[in-house]
Structure formats: structure tokens, C-alpha cells
Amino acid sequence: MHKEIVIRVCMGPGGIAAGGKEVLGSFREHLLKAGIFAKLKEKCSSHQVGCLGLCARDVLVEVHINRNKTVYQYVKPDMVERIVSEHISGGKPVEEWLADDTFKTFYGKQMKIVLADCGKVDPEDINSYIYSGGYEPTREVLTSWIPDDVIDEIKTSGLRGRGGAGFPTGLKWELARRSKSEIKYIICNADEGDPGAFMDRAVIEGNPHSVIEGMIIGAFAIGSNKGYVYIRAEYPLAVERLKIALKQAYERRFLGKNIFNTSFSFDIDIKLGAGAFVCGEETALIASIEGQRGMPRPKPPFPISKGLWQRPTVINNVETLANIPYIIRKGAGWYSSFGTEKSKGTKVFALTGKIRNTGLIEVPMGISLREIIYEIGGGIEGGKALKAVQTGGPSGGCIPASMLDLNVDYESLAKAGSIVGSGGMIVLDEDNCMVNMAKYFIQFTQAESCGKCVPCRVGTKRLLEILERITKGQGRDGDIERLERLCNGVKNTSLCGLGQTAPNPILSTIRYFREEYETHIRDKKCPAKVCKDLLIYSIIEEKCKGCGTCMKACPSGAITGDKKKPHKIDPNKCIRCGACFDVCKFKSVGRD
Amino acid sequence: MNDILLNIIEKYRKKNGNIIFLLQETQEALGYIPKQAIDLFSEELNIAPSRIYGVATFYSQFRLKPTGKNIIVACCGTACHVKGAEKIINGLRKGLELAEDEDTTPDGEFTLEEIACLGTCSFAPVVLVNSAVYGKANINALLKKIGSKRKKSA
Known part of the structure; x- marks a missing residue:
């Protein structure tokens, strides 16, 4: 009897960083060596899959034997030989490398729609997506629905924009449909600029066709024949996979003229972003596609009436679009059964x-x-x-x-x-300082402010200056109130979302961690010991062995002392870099 | 260099392109955007140089100076920040002996870039050395790595 063997190696951003490619190569080599790959050529494939989720345990490898799944964690290329010989040939999983219970709780509470096929389909092979039911929703919509049906379905599903603002997607499409124009555009916003966010990247790298399908269905609903994906150049793998996916979709004629032999035609182009956070804002994004400096303009007119090249334009986020084929496939009722009254899915x-x-x-x-x-x-x-x-x-x-x-x-x-x-x-x-966090974010928004409107350009700069003062021990009475007043001013008067939301990190940290600000300002201390100008380093005499390691590490020559006798730090020479604190093995450097 | 630039202008005309496209192609081909390119574009396409500079300086992707042979990219995303990216960056600057306002070493060996987020947050702090990812970066190990690159090329 032939055994059906499938091996899935995580090749998402985390997987690749942890050496997924080498692990995959090692599997190919050892399966071939054991004669397994050759013998079961038709049924055994080493897929490249998108994100499996638990990146901290990469490289994750799934071994399916006759549909029985086993998951290995922290796989290194040199572990593959044993997995192949003991598990795949011998039938006994290598117990000590299996993913443990936390792995189960990690998935237990999750509900996967957008990511359901990430990790199952091969992002570089359209057939793999089609086998899992892909492009069926597009066929159904194009051949037997009218645009208003699509809009109704999405409205009933309760889907709201996943880029952040949460505007109802169905309503946006309806407004764009009603805009009268021969030419309309649909743009996929893949300019994922928030530091600390990589959802869109994972979706495009893991299942690019779901985004393309969402765009085709959206274009059909609003009556557009041209779409753009605006994607960060900083995501080379996502760009590459998207290009492959588009090429394959064109070959299968899911894109281009007369899709599914209907009168509907639709093209998609990729536009590479050039690194500007503000381009996540709709009107700035449009300016950037047009080749200008990515600066926002006042709204109204909203893009749905006057967008790209003055034509009605719908801009949807990657995740929003990736939801669409699944909503069509399984129904609005199914989708809206997840979530809360106002936030569905x-x-x-x-x-x-x-x-x-x-x-x-x-x-x-x-x-x-x-x-x-x-x-x-x-x-x-x-x-x-x-x-x-x-x-x-x-x-x-x-x-x-x-x-x-x-x-x-x-x-x-x-x-x-x-x-x-x-x-x-x-x-x-507890080791993170909230004033420092606020400063970090305002540093970011200040640097990314496009400079067009005064409240954002000047306001964020002044906010940053006040926070810098506070974290340097030069805080003054009334600084908190000053921050609050200025924050509200910037929030209420800035032109676009960047300035209107930039003060949020400051306001929310003041709201919940006011005493931490006060300690910085009044006592000139940082309770989390992060703000380096507020720290005082000293050597705890009883613990110091006089080994001299700290003396060597000190870049400013502030530490003196004889061998095997307690050393001393000269506070006037100390630049508070913390080098001594980091190198001391005896924990004899105090930090206060 | 002129041939390359003229080629790009040709492509631009065919594609009905825009300034960002022009600059991206130039940087792809030359590694940076020399003044000469901007002058040539301005002349050939009848666009004011100030408009081209305006776009080139707006986007962080574009460089007006050549880079070093090795490019080190340090991520300053939120996840990296809370896990000590600042220490890594300061350590790299010190280790590479970079002058205050410079991002490239005088010998043209290394360029240090800071980037808002690489989207590899689960491996924070992250550093790229010539596109190879170093997750959960440790400053001493990194400096060793960089030092060995310097020796090899010396």
C-alpha cells in the first residue's frame, strides 16, 4: 500500500529567518537518499507554505502520513535525517522534538478565516489554491450575481476595514458603485507601515490569490476594470510572490479580458511604495501612485468620488480583501456569526x-x-x-x-x-518605561510627518521636545498638562489621520501611567530603569571582587580601583551607558 | 552611466511612468541617485530638478549618496525597540566607528541603515547583514561577524 506523505515546512517571514530554506533542502536531500521521494513522487511533495503562526518555534514542520498530522518545532537541517529515518520510514515520531501542549493552546482559541489557507496552500502554485476551492467564489459572482448582490452580501456580513479605521466595506463599495464615472479604480493598500505589524505581509506571502480574488470581486461590485496593489518595497518576498500569483492568474484568465467568458474585464498592476508611513493614508497613497510626494489632501472630496487621477477609487486593506472570497464562499450569515454586535468576523x-x-x-x-x-x-x-x-x-x-x-x-x-x-x-x-514608549512613537510620527500641515509638522516636534526633556531629567512642573493641551490641539486640527492619531500614545500613557510621568518629572527617576540619563550607576562594595572587567568596558574612564579591591565610579565622568552593568558577572554594579 | 540612464528614460516614456518609477529604476541600477541622473532627467523630460529632488527626498527608500560594500540594516520597529534595538544600533555605530551624521564608513565598506519595521517581530531585535537575517541579535556576535567581513576584504 502506498503511504500518502506530505511535508510542510514553514516558509513565512519567521520560518525563512530561522532557516526554513535549509530545512526544506535537507528534507529533499534525505527523502531522496532514503528513496522515499523517488518512490512516492506523485503523492509526496515538499510544499513551500505561508505563515503557520507560531513563529517563536520556527522552523515548524508538519509531517502528514495518511492524513495523520505530526508537528515538529525548532527544526534544524541536521535534525531532518532522524525525522526521515525514524518517523517517515520507521513510522515512529521523534518524541522529543514534537511541538508541546502550548502549541495546542496557541491554536485552541483561534478562529482562522483569512489565515485558514495560509500554511495549507502553496503560495507559488495557483493549482494548490484552486484545489482548496479558490476562484470558485469569483466564478460564481461573475457568472450568476449582479453587483448589488455582492454589495448586499458584504454589507450583511458586517465586514469593516481591517486597515485600522474600521469603515464598513460594503458601504464603501456601495458609495463607489453610485459614483458616476466610466473609469473607476480599486486599490489594495499593502503599505503596511506600522512598526510591529506584519499581518498583511504574511497574508500576501502565504496566500496571495485570496487578495487577488478579493480585488476581482470588489472591482466587479463597484464597476472597475483596473486595480493596483500598493505594496512596500521593504517586503521583497511578498512582492515576488504577488508577481508570481498575478502571472498565474493571468495565465488562467482569472485576470484580463472577459473573465469566465463574461463581459467583465479586470487588470491588476503592482506599484511599489518607496518608504513613507504617511502613504498608508488614502489620499497620500493616491498621490504616491501618481508619482508625486505622498502628501495627503483635505477630504472631502473622498476617494470614492474623486480619487486616483480624479476618478472614483476604492482603497481596501489586504486583510479586508482576503476576507471577501471566504465570505462569498461560506455566506454572510456564517461570517457575521463570529464577533460582536458591531465588530463582526x-x-x-x-x-x-x-x-x-x-x-x-x-x-x-x-x-x-x-x-x-x-x-x-x-x-x-x-x-x-x-x-x-x-x-x-x-x-x-x-x-x-x-x-x-x-x-x-x-x-x-x-x-x-x-x-x-x-x-x-x-x-x-515591568522593564518597559511608558514615557519612553510614548517618546518612541512620537519620534516615529514626527519623522514620518509629511510636513504639509502645521499642527502635525510643528506640534509633533514640540511634543517630542517635551518628552525628550522629561526623559533627560529636565522635566518641569506643568509638563503633563502642557502635553495634554498640545496633544488635543494636534489631534483636533491636523489634516490627516497621521496627525489626528499621533498624540494617542502620549494621551493613553498619561491616562493610565500618570504617576510614571510624575516620577520622571518630579523625582528625576525612571522606575523601569530605561531612561538612561536618569540612572545613577555605582559599585556595591561588598559584592565587588575587583576583577577590573568593568574598568576595561568603561568607555569614558570613569571607573578606577586597584586589583582585587572594590572599584569606584566617578559620577562626573560616567556617561551612563550601562557597559559596566552589562559586563559585571557578580552583579556588583548598582543602577538606581 | 549615461547609457543606463537614457535606457531608463526610454522605459519611462513607454510606460507613461512617474518620477517614483524613474528614481526606483535608477537606484536599482546604480545603487543610489547621483546628481548627474537628476540633471539628465530634468533636461530630457523637461521636469524641474526641484520636483525630482522633492520626490527623492520625500521617500526614505531613495539615497543620494552611494552605499558601502556591505549593507547592515537595523530594525527599529516597536517589537525590536522594546527588546533593546537602541543598544544594538549604538553598539553598531560605535563598532563601525561611524561619524555622528554619517551612515557609511569612511573606507566605504559598511553602510548602516535604520528601518521602521522589517515585519519579523518574533525574532526581535532583528538585524540584516547583506540581506541575511540575524534574529534575536546580540551586539557582540554581530560585531564579530562584521569584523570578519572587514578582514576578508582587507
């Missing part, structure tokens, strides 16, 4: 920071932060205490540990002073 998050299971997760809207952090995420790294969860990147805010039972949906997060955003979720522990 699922959301993909990039769970990172000080958490045990980092990776890409997809959860139903309305799940609590506690479930995400402690059940899916497996808790905080290194037994430290959770301090806050940052959501929404530079436009979002921090949710303190005391509010862990908060539901993750558009309304609840907004009420708590943050946003769902594009889906970055960064876990902070």
Missing part, C-alpha cells in the same frame, strides 16, 4: 514583545485581552509582570494590565483610548 494580530508565544494570530472579534495574552500567548516571557499591551502602533495606545478583561473590538478599544488599528499587538512588561 475575525481579526489578525501580530502578537509580539515580551510574550512567550510570539507570532501571527487570528481571533474572533470580542475576545478578551486576557485570553490573547495568557492562553494564546502563553503569558509573559521570563516570569516578569505584565505592564501594558500596546495596540494600533503609532496611532494607538496602551491598555494597562488592570484592564485585561477588555474585549478586543473597534468600540471597546476606542473607549479605552486605543484602537484596533492594523493589528500590531505589543506586550510590555
